[in-house]
Amino acid sequence: MSAVxxxxxxSKRYKSALALDNISFQVEPGRIVGLIGPNGAGKTTALKxxxxxxxxxxxxxxxxxxxxxxxxxxxxxxxxxADVAVLxxxxxxxxxxxxxxxxxxxxxxxxxxxxxxxxxxxxDQRVRQMSKGMIVQLHLALVMAIDARLLIxxxxxxxxxxxxxxxxxxxxxxxxxxxxxTIIVTTHQVEEVEHILTDLMFIRDGRIVLDADMxxxxxxxxxxxxxxxxxxxxxxxxxxxxxxxxxxxxxxxxGANRATLEQLGETRRPSVSDLFVATMKGTYA
Amino acid sequence: xKTFYWLLKRxxxxxxxxxxxAPVITGGVFLLLNLMGIITGEVMGxxxxxxxxxxxxxxxxxxxNRALDKNSMDNVGAGLDMAMYSPTLIIGVVLGFVVFFYxxxxxxxxxxxxxxxxxxxxxxxxxxxxxxxxxxATVVAPLIAVAVGMLTGIVMxxxxxxxxxxxxxxxxxxxxxSHPLQVIANLVGxxxxxxxxxxxxxxxxMLCSAWARSKPFLWAVVLPVALGIVIGWFNLLGxxxxxxxxxxxxxxxxxxxxxxxxxxxxxVPRVGGNNPAEVxxxxxxxxxxVALASPNVWIGVAAAAAMLxxxxxxxxxxxxx
Numbered sequence: 001m002s003a004v005x006x007x008x009x010x011s012k013r014y015k016s017a018l019a020l021d022n023i024s025f026q027v028e029p030g031r032i033v034g035l036i037g038p039n040g041a042g043k044t045t046a047l048k049x050x051x052x053x054x055x056x057x058x059x060x061x062x063x064x065x066x067x068x069x070x071x072x073x074x075x076x077x078x079x080x081x082a083d084v085a086v087l088x089x090x091x092x093x094x095x096x097x098x099x100x101x102x103x104x105x106x107x108x109x110x111x112x113x114x115x116x117x118x119x120x121x122x123x124d125q126r127v128r129q130m131s132k133g134m135i136v137q138l139h140l141a142l143v144m145a146i147d148a149r150l151l152i153x154x155x156x157x158x159x160x161x162x163x164x165x166x167x168x169x170x171x172x173x174x175x176x177x178x179x180x181x182t183i184i185v186t187t188h189q190v191e192e193v194e195h196i197l198t199d200l201m202f203i204r205d206g207r208i209v210l211d212a213d214m215x216x217x218x219x220x221x222x223x224x225x226x227x228x229x230x231x232x233x234x235x236x237x238x239x240x241x242x243x244x245x246x247x248x249x250x251x252x253x254x255g256a257n258r259a260t261l262e263q264l265g266e267t268r269r270p271s272v273s274d275l276f277v278a279t280m281k282g283t284y285a
Numbered sequence: 286x287k288t289f290y291w292l293l294k295r296x297x298x299x300x301x302x303x304x305x306x307a308p309v310i311t312g313g314v315f316l317l318l319n320l321m322g323i324i325t326g327e328v329m330g331x332x333x334x335x336x337x338x339x340x341x342x343x344x345x346x347x348x349x350n351r352a353l354d355k356n357s358m359d360n361v362g363a364g365l366d367m368a369m370y371s372p373t374l375i376i377g378v379v380l381g382f383v384v385f386f387y388x389x390x391x392x393x394x395x396x397x398x399x400x401x402x403x404x405x406x407x408x409x410x411x412x413x414x415x416x417x418x419x420x421x422a423t424v425v426a427p428l429i430a431v432a433v434g435m436l437t438g439i440v441m442x443x444x445x446x447x448x449x450x451x452x453x454x455x456x457x458x459x460x461x462x463s464h465p466l467q468v469i470a471n472l473v474g475x476x477x478x479x480x481x482x483x484x485x486x487x488x489x490x491m492l493c494s495a496w497a498r499s500k501p502f503l504w505a506v507v508l509p510v511a512l513g514i515v516i517g518w519f520n521l522l523g524x525x526x527x528x529x530x531x532x533x534x535x536x537x538x539x540x541x542x543x544x545x546x547x548x549x550x551x552x553v554p555r556v557g558g559n560n561p562a563e564v565x566x567x568x569x570x571x572x573x574x575v576a577l578a579s580p581n582v583w584i585g586v587a588a589a590a591a592m593l594x595x596x597x598x599x600x601x602x603x604x605x606x
Contacts, residue, residue, distance in 0.1 A: 053405060053604050071601075072410040080406040088400035090299050102291045103407055139403075 004029050004150055004182045005050060009058035012045050012206075019045040020056065021206035027199075029149070030179040031213075034193055034272070035186045037203035038280050043186045046203065047154050050184075051080055063149055076105060079148040081139050083155035087127045093138060094123040100142050112145035115175070133164035140168060144176045151176070153185040157192070165192055172196075194272040202279055209279060222253050223270040224261045234264050241278035252278050288409060292417035293425060303383040304421075308376045308430045312437035315372045319441055323448050363561035365463035369442055373434030373472055374547075380430040381545035384422045384483070388490035388544070391418040392600055393501045401604070411600045415491065419593060422487050423480040427546070431472045439465065467569070474570035478549050481577070485585040486543040488592030495599035509537045539585055552579035 005027040012020040019042045027033055037043050048054040052067030052074055060067060065074040087096065093116065101109045119137045127135055136156065143151065157165040173196055177183060187193055200217055202210035212220065226234045231249045235242070237260070239251035252270055253261060261267050270278075297304060392415065395401040404414070446459050493505040513533055520529050542548065550556050550568075553576050558564045566572065576582055 048604060051406070053402075055602055071405075072408050074408075075406060076408040078406075080402070082399070082402040086399045086402040088299070088395065088403065089398065092298075095295075095298050099291055099295055100407065103288045103409055105408070 003027060003061075004031075004063060005184075006061045007050075007058065008060075010046070010049060010056055010060055011058050012042075012049060012054065012056040018206050020049070022058070023203075023206070023208050025201065025208055025211055027182060027184065029182050031198045032177065032183045032185065032196055033199040033201055034190070034197040035184055035201045035203060036190060036272070036276055037186075041203045042206040043203055044154055045206075047152055047184070047186065051075075051078065051152060077148055078150045078152065079143045079146050080152045081136075081143055081154070081156045083158040087135055087139055089128040090126060092124055092126050093121050096127075096138065096142060100146075104146055106147045107142075108145045108147065112141050115141035115144055115171075133160050136160060136164065136168060140171060144171065149181060151181065151183045153183065153187075155187055156185070157187065157189065165189065169193065169196060190273040190276055191271070197272070200272065202276065204280055217272075217275070218269045220255055221270050221275055222256060222258060222261055222267050223274065224251050224253065224265050224267050225249075226251060226265040230264050237261075241274075241281065289413060289417055292409070292413060293421055296418060296421040297425065300387060300421075303387055304426050304429050305433075307379050307383050308433040311376050311379045312372050312433050315375055315437060316440055316444070319444060323444065327448070359562040360560055361459070362462035362464060363565050365442060365445070365459065366468050366565055367561055368445060369435075369438035369463065369465060369468045370472075372437035372441060373431060376430050376434045376437070377546040380426060381542075384426055384487070384544040385490065385541075387426070388418075388422055388487050389494050389501050389505060391422075392491055392495035392596060393497060396603065412597050415495075415593065415597045415600055418491065419484075419487055422544075423483055424476065427476050427479050428473075431476065435469055435472065438468065471568070471570050475546070475573065478570075478573060478576060479546050481582055481586055482549040483543050483546075484589035485539045485592070486541060488589035488596070489540040491596040492592040492599070495596040495603060498603075506541065509540050513537055535581070539581075543585070549573065549576040549582065552576040552581055 003026045005025075007026070008024040010020050010023045011018070021042075023046070035043050035046065045054065049056045049060060050062055050067060052071030055068065062074060063077050065077075067074055091099075097109065097112055097116075101107050101112075116138070119134070119141070121130070121134060121138055121141075127138070130138070140156075157168050160168070169192060172183070185193055185197075197214055199213045200210060201208060210217075221240075224234065225245075226249050228247065228249070234249065234251045237251075237253065237256055239256075240254050241252040243250050248265075251264075252274060258267065395404060442460070442463060442465070449459060490501075490505055493501045493508075497504045513529070513536075516532055517529050538548075550573065553567075553573050556564075556567050558567055
């Protein structure tokens with residue numbers, strides 16, 4: 001199958017700043033891609049470009065459509081959850097389901113109602129009477145009932161408590177995701193998504209600084225815990241990052257020789273959040 | 286087509302208060318005031334030994350029959366028709382305000398509360414979205430207003446007829462003098478005129494609504510008014526000879542106040558008359574459609590088409606930021 005998204009030379013300039021700086025990437029079907037970057041790195045701009053919500057320069061192909069010209073057709077195949085509370089506050093659960101059921105050709109009403117039955121949402125409840133967590137439940141029920149090929153999540157769990165957050169990703173994996181679907185997710189709560197991601201994309205100052213699948217990340221980046229006596233030897237190998245835990249130093253290496261590192265101490269695969277912090281060092285400085 | 290129907294329904298869900306409850310409450314208040322008026326009349330009349338209806342003593346029917354030659358019979362009927370029109374006139378003013386603020390918010394409110402991102406995640410064209418809002422403002426809202434106005438009018442007619450019947454005037458006799466079907470036909474028939482007349486205001490307000498990053502009301506009102514003041518100032522200096530009053534009447538008024546029904550009567554020659562029947566006959570649709578011969582109406586429609594095209598373009602590219 002061909003790529004779900006192909007971007008080449010994507011740029012977007014706001015009045016004062018360059019939000020996307022000539023980026024190129026591809027997303028294959030059946031992947032869960034984490035698009036991760038600090039605040040203001042250009043994540044949301046990239047997603048808006050993919051969704052046809054903003055203008056840009058460069059080439060972008062999403063499921064065979066040009067988002068600038070065919071947004072309405074594209075939206076038949078793409079679903080989108082922005083950070084919480086973008087559902088209109090006046091709408092009732094029943095109205096939201098009715099509306100989407102009647103304007104979206106790929107919406108499965110029975111499926112949506114089954115999802116809603118698992119929540120405390122009432123048909124006559126308005127969005128303004130719901131907590132943030134319930135709004136996300138409603139939005140997720142609507143979106144999961146749509147048989148879309150691409151799902152885009154922009155900070156979907158922002159401001160939710162841990163119960164809702166866990167449940168959100170669990171529902172997504174168990175009841176929605178399969179090999180024909182692709183999910184792109186941006187979030188700051190990296191720890192919660194890292195075990196579901198298949199691909200990782202780091203974005204910083206409008207540029208992609210890392211684009212790899214998780215296996216490649218595991219091969220390329222190695223963390224070593226080194227005793228104080230060998231710390232100097234480790235530093236000589238030019239680690240990306242160094243931090244101290246219980247009198248030992250933890251070094252993060254990019255593309256170093258695994259055998260060499262194993263002689264220095266215990267090696268392991270770094271967590272995405274450690275990798276992120278190391279890569280983004282100095283962003284706000 | 287199905288999508289468009291649901292888009293209209295969506296607008297009604299969101300704006301039930303303005304499109305439905307505002308006319309209903311206005312009609313209710315109107316009926317209440319009239320009821321109070323009738324009761325006041327009855328009480329005062331009784332206190333002063335004076336019969337309210339037709340100012341007669343106890344021989345109303347005789348007086349009435351004597352009075353009702355062909356001509357004044359027409360006038361009684363016309364008076365009753367007027368009474369039926371009157372709630373719709375008041376509701377029409379309310380409709381004007383509702384439509385004005387609806388159009389200003391139509392393409393702005395969802396950008397402000399970011400629900401735009403939800404609507405835009407559905408496979409609906411921006412053209413369909415904007416047109417559904419135009420149809421809501423120019424067809425659906427006036428239809429509801431006319432329906433509520435008519436019901437109120439009929440209730441009021443019955444109220445007056447029943448009051449008069451206490452004074453010896455037969456209800457059915459009176460009701461037969463009125464022309465409810467004609468009134469309904471005239472009001473419903475005026476909706477296409479309303480649509481055409483109101484389009485430039487709807488277009489301008491929606492353009493501002495789609496374009497403004499904040500405070501669409503200020504932009505929509507201040508821009509044309511400020512321009513008018515500048516023109517007036519140049520006139521005062523005598524540097525250029527621009528027709529100031531022409532600008533206010535044909536640009537400002539058409540861009541801001543054409544949402545109020547009846548404005549098209551300014552394009553109809555000979556409105557009014559010496560008695561109610563004459564006035565009403567000049568207000569009937571068979572007469573008011575003369576307004577369509579006026580270029581003012583069609584220039585307005587053309588300007589509206591351009592402004593709505595602009596609104597659709599801005600709707601496409603303005604995001605929630």
